[in-house]
Amino acid sequence: MDTTSVNYPTSLISGNTFSESAQLSIRNVTKVFPGKQDWLSKISHQTSKDFVAIENITLDIEPNTFVTIIGPSGCGKSTLLNMIAGLSSVTAGEILLNGVPITGSGPDRGMVFQNYALMPWMTVEGNIRFAVETVYPKMSAQSIQRTIKEHIQLVGLTGAEKKHPHQLSGGMRQRVGIARALAINPQILLMDEPFGALDALTRGFLQDEIERIWEQERKTVIMITHSIEEALLLSDRIIMMTRGPAARVDEILEVPFPRPRNRELLDQHPAYHDLKVEMESHLFRETRAVEEARIRI
Numbered sequence: 001m002d003t004t005s006v007n008y009p010t011s012l013i014s015g016n017t018f019s020e021s022a023q024l025s026i027r028n029v030t031k032v033f034p035g036k037q038d039w040l041s042k043i044s045h046q047t048s049k050d051f052v053a054i055e056n057i058t059l060d061i062e063p064n065t066f067v068t069i070i071g072p073s074g075c076g077k078s079t080l081l082n083m084i085a086g087l088s089s090v091t092a093g094e095i096l097l098n099g100v101p102i103t104g105s106g107p108d109r110g111m112v113f114q115n116y117a118l119m120p121w122m123t124v125e126g127n128i129r130f131a132v133e134t135v136y137p138k139m140s141a142q143s144i145q146r147t148i149k150e151h152i153q154l155v156g157l158t159g160a161e162k163k164h165p166h167q168l169s170g171g172m173r174q175r176v177g178i179a180r181a182l183a184i185n186p187q188i189l190l191m192d193e194p195f196g197a198l199d200a201l202t203r204g205f206l207q208d209e210i211e212r213i214w215e216q217e218r219k220t221v222i223m224i225t226h227s228i229e230e231a232l233l234l235s236d237r238i239i240m241m242t243r244g245p246a247a248r249v250d251e252i253l254e255v256p257f258p259r260p261r262n263r264e265l266l267d268q269h270p271a272y273h274d275l276k277v278e279m280e281s282h283l284f285r286e287t288r289a290v291e292e293a294r295i296r297i
């Protein structure tokens with residue numbers, strides 16, 4: 001891409017400059033998954049080397065921004081998100097939330113999973129209640145009920161409160177996942193391919209819902225996606241990762257489209273075509289390199 005045509009925010013560029021106003025600072029983060037070298041692995045010929053999934057990623061994320069992460073399959077997107085969520089530790093470097101290192105999961109970060117991760121024996125209401133009660137054990141019964149109601153309404157599930165996950169469509173299940181994550185009032189919403197398992201139509205509906213909810217709540221969102229159109233519709237910034245092993249941030253795109261966004265009008269924006277082509281060529285280049293490496297093996 002012609003870099004003169006895109007205004008990259010310096011605070012977001014991978015490097016050693018840090019923004020004072022960053023809500024989340026990822027500093028020189030590396031993740032190594034240890035190989036198996038124990039005696040049992042040796043005698044069963046199952047040894048493996050250490051695997052450097054991501055290497056030396058530095059990134060600052062400002063409050064109230066919608067950030068998407070895109071990159072070839074297996075490059076380390078979920079690894080990075082899980083470290084931000086505190087579900088996985090960093091091997092080197094640190095991740096700071098409001099200047100404080102993240103050492104584990106916490107209610108300041110809400111997570112939405114691709115496979116919904118709902119508790120099947122609980123109703124819609126029960127799933128949300130469980131999250132709220134766990135995070136706020138001292139909250140009054142009245143406030144809990146109000147929070148549940150508000151969030152069921154926010155994601156458009158009013159009427160389905162007493163249903164169990166098996167009685168819901170995939171789209172409805174993911175609405176519960178989103179309501180549950182937002183009901184704990186996190187500072188940052190983390191979403192790992194939240195619409196990956198949905199059909200195109202439901203996906204489109206939910207993208208519009210997320211856009212509407214984001215307009216209303218303006219929370220910082222970090223979302224992984226494989227869809228270029230989805231990233232362009234929703235993001236303020238798009239982080240493009242290189243292939244792994246030792247994946248890095250290759251480039252950060254700023255998405256200049258005004259909000260609220262309308263999917264029908266988006267491609268009429270003068271920057272749309274250039275951004276789309278840039279993302280396509282990045283993904284094509286990185287994925288092709290992964291395939292070539294596989295063929296050489």
Ligand SMILES: Nc1ncnc2c1ncn2[C@@H]1O[C@H](COP(=O)(O)OP(=O)(O)OP(=O)(O)O)[C@@H](O)[C@H]1O
Nearest residue numbers: 033051053071072073074075076077078079080244
């Ligand atoms: N627990 C683990 N132990 C060893 N290697 C792992 C572990 N988890 C992930 N990996 C490896 O780290 C790399 C990054 O995995 P990750 O799941 O983060 O990729 P991803 O970008 O989210 O992929 P996808 O787009 O397919 O979801 C992969 O090569 C994966 O095999």
Ligand SMILES: [Mg+2]
Nearest residue numbers: 077078079192
């Ligand atoms: Mg993943």
